[in-house]
Amino acid sequence: MRFGDAQVSIEPKVPLERLFYLLARGREWGNWFEQSVHLDTIANLYPAIAEGFATWAERVFRTGVVRGYRTVRAAEPAIRGRWLVSEQIRVRQGLPLPAELQYDEYTSDIAENQLVRSAARRLVTFVGLPDSVRARILRIDLHLGDVTLLTRGEPLPSVHFDRRNYRYRPLVALAELILTNGSLDHRVASTAASGFLLDLPRVFEQFVETEVTRAANPFGGEVVPQFDSALDEDGHVHIRPDLVWRREGRVQAVFDAKYKAEKPAGYPNADIYQMLAYCIRHELTTGHLIYAAGNSVPPRYTIAQAGIEIYCHSIALDQTPEEISRQVDEIVATSMHTSSM
Template structure:
C-alpha cells in the first residue's frame, strides 16, 4: 500500500504498521477496528473475523440487553462487509418507519410574536423589549416534524451517504429517506447524540433508532482539515466484545443475587495512589465475591499475555479472592488456568463469538454458573 495509507492507519490508531524491505509493502498488526475508512484517496476495508451477523447480534445485545437485531428481520447477510450491512439494515428499517409519513410531536419553542401564544415570558419582555408591548416574548408548544426521532434518522441517513462502500441501490433509497425528512434539523458532527426512549408514541421507530444511534455514536470518522484520514465508519472490536460480555453476564448472574458492576473503581495501595478498575466484579452486600476481566484478543501468538495474569493476581490479592477469571474471545489458545505460587488460581475462559446465538448464550450461562455457584447467594 502507499506510504500515505500506512501513515494514516497509524495516525488514526487503527493498526500498528511497520515497513518491510520491499517498497510499498508493510507489516500490519494490532488491528483494533473493523469497517471502512478513506485514507489519502484510498478506501481501506478492515473485515472482522467474526461474521457480520454475529457482530450485529453482539452490538444489539450490548445496547439493549436483548437480540434487537435479528438476521431475518434486518437482512444482515453472512458475507457482507460491515458498512454495506449497516447501510442496508438502516435503510430497510427507516423506510418501514416512514412508510406512513414522518412522525410528528410537540416541541416547546421560544419566540417573539405579534400576539400572545402559549406562556408570556414577562422577564424577557422587560429586558429585551424595554417595556414595548410588541412583539411579545412567548413560549408555546408546536406540533411539528422536527423532533429528536426524525433528527436521529435524518442525520444517520446523511452520514451513511458520505461513507465509502454503501451499495448504489441503498444510496437511492437513503436519498428518499432524506427527502421525506425535509425540514428536519441535522445533528452537527461531534454533537451529543440524543437518547430517545421507545414509547407508544414512537413505537414504529423502535427498530431504526438504535441503528441510527450506532451510525452517529462516535465510531464514524469525519474529514479533518490537513488530515489524510477522510470519511469512514469504524468499530472497536474489543469494545463490542467487552460490552456484550458485560451485558450478557449481568443478565446471567441475576439468579445468583448480588450485583455485577462494570469498571469497579478501587485502589491497590494503602495510600490510595494506585488506582484499579476491574472490568467486572460481583458485589454481594458490598463485598467483592468475584472478579472478571474481559479481553478481546490475545496479543502473543499461542499464549496468553503474562500481563493479564499479573493484573488479575493483583485484583485477587486486593479483594481477598482465591480465584480470578479472564474471559477471551476464542482463538487458537486452549482454556485452562494458572495457580499462582502462594496466591490465587487464575481461570481462563474462551467464548465462541462466531457460534449461533443460542450456543453463545449457553456458554455465558455455563460461565456464570462456574463463577457464582461455589459462592451462591440468593437475592
C-alpha cells in the first residue's frame, strides 16, 4: 500500500515465486506462470505482477487480438440490423431518423479485451515499476486502444472460454486478480493512496483444494469442497469443512486448510476443536489439518474419549513445485490409509 511517498508492504511467508505458483494452481491456470516468467530475481510484488501480466499479454497478442460478436443498441442515420419500431415511436416521436437499431457487431470491444485493457491501466498506476515494464504495459494499452475501459466499482464481466479464446484464459485470470485485489485507489487533497492485497488464507485454501483433488483421483470417489451439513439433529449448527472425500455416498476423509502467518492466541486449539466436530458429525476416526509450514505443531492429537486422531500436516511452500506436489501426495495417501483402518 502506498500513501504519497510512504509505502507499507506486508510480506507473505511464502516466497514470491511460490506465491504465484499457488495462485496458478489454486485458480487452475495451469503451469503457465512457472514456464513463462522468472520471478526469483524480482523482490517486489508490484513488479512481479506487472512482469507476469506483460509477458503473457505479449505472448497472447502475437497471434492477434481476439474478436467476437457484441449486441449493440444505437441510434444511427442508416438502417442496419433490426429496426426497433416501438422504440423509434417512443423516443423519436414519429421522426424516421436517426433510426433506433439493434444489431450484432464483430468487434475487439468484448469482455476479454475490456478486462485486459482495464488491468493494464490499473497496473501503470502502481508505484515502483521498472520503466521497461511500464513501457511494455503502455504498449498493451495502446494495442487495445479501441476497447472500452471498465468502470471502477462495477461488477466485472464474465467470460466464457472456448477454442476461439482459450489462449486468453491465464491473461484474463491475471487481469481479474489485478482488478479485484487492487481495489484501494484513493486521493485526499494532494495525497494519493493505492494498494494491492491478496487474501493468503483463501489462496492457500484454493491451492489445497486443487492439489488434494488431483492427488485423490487415483483412489476413486470424489473430493467435495465446502461440504455443508449440520452438527445437531435439528440442523441449527451448520458445519462446512474445506474438503471431504466421499466414496459410495459416504464421507471417508475430511480436510481443512490452515494458513497462519503467526501463532494466534490459542493456536492450534481452535483448529482441533473444529476438526473434532467434523469427525464426530461424519463418524470418522481420523481428521486432517493441512498447514502452510512455518508454525510447528505436533504431528498428531489423540482424543481418546472420542476414539479420534487428528493429523496435522505441513506443506513446505519454499520447495520446488514437484516437491510441493509430492508432499500433497503423501498427505492424501496417509488420509486414505487411515480412513480404511
